[in-house]
Amino acid sequence: MLRVQDEHCRTPEAQPLTEEEISMMVLKPRSGYDLEEERLTLNFQTMLTFMEMLTSLITAAGVIVLCPLVKGLVPCSFLNNLFSIYEEYFCTPKITLFFRTDCGLSDNQMYDVASTYLRAKIVDSSKCLNVGKTVRQERPTFDIVPGAEVIDSFQGIKGLKWKLHAEKGFDGRECRRYFTLSFDKKLKEVVLESYLAEVISRSKAIQEAERVLKLYSRDFVYGTPGREWSSIVLEHPTTFEKLAMDPEQKRMLKVDLDKFISRKEWYKKVGKAWKRGYLLYGPPGTGKSSLIAAMANYLKFDVYDLDLTSIRSDSALRRIFLSTSNRSIMVIEDIDCAKLEDRDKEEASDQLILKKPKFTLSGLLNFIDGVWSSCGEERIIVFTTNHKEKLEKLDPALLRPGRMDVHVHMSYLTMDGFKQLVSNYLGINGDHQLLEVIEALLKNKQVTPAEIAEELLKSEDPNIALRGVVEFLEQK
Structure with missing residues (x-):
C-alpha cells in the first residue's frame, strides 16, 4: 500500500490518497496485456x-x-x-542388435549370416580389410577386421551401421567376436521384419555361389575366437568311381547313402534322429580315409575330424558335437586307440576316487545314440579301426545298430580293385598280357591298395609299371 501511495504522489499537484482509494487500486483487476506480459516474463525466466x-x-x-x-x-x-x-x-533413440558367435550351447547361425553378407559390402564401405589367399585360390578374399564399421542401406533407408567387435580375455588375447547392428528406433519394424530377412536371403545366395566342401579340425583353432573348429577347403579328388574296392560293395554303399538322404520324413515318422553310423575296419592302407573322402564328395557334406584323445570330459564332447553343422560327416578315426574304459570299470573307478570331469565311454554312447544325438539332422558318423576285435572286447554295445549301423570291411586288394587302380594310374581299361599273371599272384598274397599304388607311381609306361608290380608280388 505504501508503494501505491508513493507512486501516486510522484505526479505533480497530486493529492494524497485515502485508505479506501488505496484499497480499491490494490484490489482492482489488471488488464489482459499486463497478465500476458507477466506470463511471458515468467516463462522466459523458467x-x-x-x-x-x-x-x-x-x-x-x-x-x-x-x-x-x-x-x-x-x-x-x-x-x-x-x-x-x-x-x-x-541423441536420436537407437536400437542395437548383437550377433554373437554362440547361441546357447550351439553356434549362432546369424553370426555366420552377418559375416557372409558383409563380405560383399566391405570393399566399398570399409577402410580396413583383411586380405587372404590360399595356394589353390585364384583370387584374394576380403573380410572385415575388428573395429571396422560398414554402413548399409535398404529400400532407401540409410544409416544401418554394422560393426565387428573383439573381446579380450584376462591375458590380453582375443577370446570372442560379435557383430552389432545399430539403427534409429523408428526403423525397428522395418529392420526386424524385412531387412534381416533380406540379409539372410542374400547370405544364403552367396554361400551357395561360393559353396565348397570344408574339412574341420580342432588341432589349430586359429579362426574366429570362441569357435570350436577351424577349417580348410577339402579338395580330395577321390570319388566312388576311383575307389579300389569291390564293385558290389561300392554299389551297396551308394544305395544306402541315397536312402538315408531321402528319408527325412520317414525318420520323423518313426521317431528316430536323422543320422547314420558307419564302421570302417580293416588293415592300414586299405582305403578307409579315401572312402570317407568319396562319401563327402558324393553327398557334398563337410567333414569334421574329431580326435577323441583331445577330449577331457563328457561336457566338452557335448559342446563339440553341438557345434557341428547339419549335412556333415563326423569322423572318429582309430577309435580303438581312444583309451576308453568299459562301463563296468567306469563304475568301479567312480567308487574308488573322487568324481571329477572326465571323458567316458558312456558319454560317447549317449552322444551317438542318446537324447543329445537328436540335436541336429542329416548327419553321418564314421568310425574307423584297424582292429575290430578290440572294439568287441571293449563293449559290444558300441557296435550295435543305431550307433554303427553299417559295418564296412576294407579288405586287402582284390583283382577288381587292382583293375580300378590300373585304370586310374595307367589308363588301361582293357586286357594286358600281365594281368593274368598278377591275378594269380594276388590270390595268394595279402597286399593293400596303398602298396600297389606306390608301385604304379614309379612309371607312366604300362609295361614297366606292371612288370614292377609282378616283381613286387613275387618278393612279397
Missing part, C-alpha cells in the same frame, strides 16, 4: 533456469566422460542415469 541446469548437466557429463579420475569416483547408477537423460534429450 527457460533460463532450465538452460542453466542443462548446461550444468552437459558439463558434468563431459567431465565424467573425459576425466577417468572423476568417472571412477561417480557411482555407476548415477552415471547410467546421467547418460540416459543425455541420450533422451540430445
Whole structure:
C-alpha cells in the first residue's frame, strides 16, 4: 500500500490518497496485456533456469566422460542415469542388435549370416580389410577386421551401421567376436521384419555361389575366437568311381547313402534322429580315409575330424558335437586307440576316487545314440579301426545298430580293385598280357591298395609299371 501511495504522489499537484482509494487500486483487476506480459516474463525466466541446469548437466557429463579420475569416483547408477537423460534429450533413440558367435550351447547361425553378407559390402564401405589367399585360390578374399564399421542401406533407408567387435580375455588375447547392428528406433519394424530377412536371403545366395566342401579340425583353432573348429577347403579328388574296392560293395554303399538322404520324413515318422553310423575296419592302407573322402564328395557334406584323445570330459564332447553343422560327416578315426574304459570299470573307478570331469565311454554312447544325438539332422558318423576285435572286447554295445549301423570291411586288394587302380594310374581299361599273371599272384598274397599304388607311381609306361608290380608280388 505504501508503494501505491508513493507512486501516486510522484505526479505533480497530486493529492494524497485515502485508505479506501488505496484499497480499491490494490484490489482492482489488471488488464489482459499486463497478465500476458507477466506470463511471458515468467516463462522466459523458467527457460533460463532450465538452460542453466542443462548446461550444468552437459558439463558434468563431459567431465565424467573425459576425466577417468572423476568417472571412477561417480557411482555407476548415477552415471547410467546421467547418460540416459543425455541420450533422451540430445541423441536420436537407437536400437542395437548383437550377433554373437554362440547361441546357447550351439553356434549362432546369424553370426555366420552377418559375416557372409558383409563380405560383399566391405570393399566399398570399409577402410580396413583383411586380405587372404590360399595356394589353390585364384583370387584374394576380403573380410572385415575388428573395429571396422560398414554402413548399409535398404529400400532407401540409410544409416544401418554394422560393426565387428573383439573381446579380450584376462591375458590380453582375443577370446570372442560379435557383430552389432545399430539403427534409429523408428526403423525397428522395418529392420526386424524385412531387412534381416533380406540379409539372410542374400547370405544364403552367396554361400551357395561360393559353396565348397570344408574339412574341420580342432588341432589349430586359429579362426574366429570362441569357435570350436577351424577349417580348410577339402579338395580330395577321390570319388566312388576311383575307389579300389569291390564293385558290389561300392554299389551297396551308394544305395544306402541315397536312402538315408531321402528319408527325412520317414525318420520323423518313426521317431528316430536323422543320422547314420558307419564302421570302417580293416588293415592300414586299405582305403578307409579315401572312402570317407568319396562319401563327402558324393553327398557334398563337410567333414569334421574329431580326435577323441583331445577330449577331457563328457561336457566338452557335448559342446563339440553341438557345434557341428547339419549335412556333415563326423569322423572318429582309430577309435580303438581312444583309451576308453568299459562301463563296468567306469563304475568301479567312480567308487574308488573322487568324481571329477572326465571323458567316458558312456558319454560317447549317449552322444551317438542318446537324447543329445537328436540335436541336429542329416548327419553321418564314421568310425574307423584297424582292429575290430578290440572294439568287441571293449563293449559290444558300441557296435550295435543305431550307433554303427553299417559295418564296412576294407579288405586287402582284390583283382577288381587292382583293375580300378590300373585304370586310374595307367589308363588301361582293357586286357594286358600281365594281368593274368598278377591275378594269380594276388590270390595268394595279402597286399593293400596303398602298396600297389606306390608301385604304379614309379612309371607312366604300362609295361614297366606292371612288370614292377609282378616283381613286387613275387618278393612279397
